[in-house]
Amino acid sequence: MIKGANLSCAKLSVNFHTLCALRFISILTYLLFVFRFAPIFLVFFVSSFALQADEVVDYLKGYQGRWVGDFTVHSTATGYSQTFPVEQRFWWKDGQLHGISVSDTDLGIQTAKARTFIQDGQLRSEVIQDETKESFVGVLHDEGIVWIPAKLERATDYQMKEVFVEKEGVRRLHTDGFDSYVYQDGLAHLVYRGRLVLQPEEPASPTE
Secondary structure (H helix, E strand, C coil): CCCCCCCCCCCCCCCCCCCCCCCCCCCCCCCCCCCCCCHHHHHHHHHCHHHHHHHHHHHHHCCCEEEEEEEEEEECCCCCEEEEEEEEEEEEECCEEEEEEEEEECCEEEEEEEEEEEECCEEEEEEEECCEEEEEEEEEECCEEEEEECCHHHCCCCEEEEEEEEECCEEEEEEEEEEEEEECCEEEEEEEEEEEEECCCCCCCCCC
């Protein structure tokens, strides 16, 4: 995931950017999704990953390549909305998925790096933007990967899902999620939606 984004004032994933209304926080793609986990699912989330490690590795390798598209961020409280272009690149190295994401937002060009790996039987992702690092845990669910903060107490505040969609021979990466923030009238949600398309591989340079 560059994957991973959040809300503290510079939250990042899979995969991504999010703007906190009133505070304009940016977060970067690689990460995001609108459904609530029941407590029993959180237990499943943390404990069951070891049973599907091989399947998860195969799924992660599907991210490899160059993806281009856009993200939309919307505040349910203020009505603020922004759509901005995003480009992400992923590659597999030393048993980890590495990625970089570049977005052109109202705040200017935003860049983030991520690495996704298996540690202690869990799928984890770290997203770094500037000096800020965010950590997430993930699990395969409903033909995609669901991400929540590594700090599980925030699991009902921030969630994201990434899923591959094949349509008319084109591979797409759909990201949906939300984050929570406090503003002058109380608690509100920041909803985000990403739609990226895998680009054809560039032909290798001819050798002399």
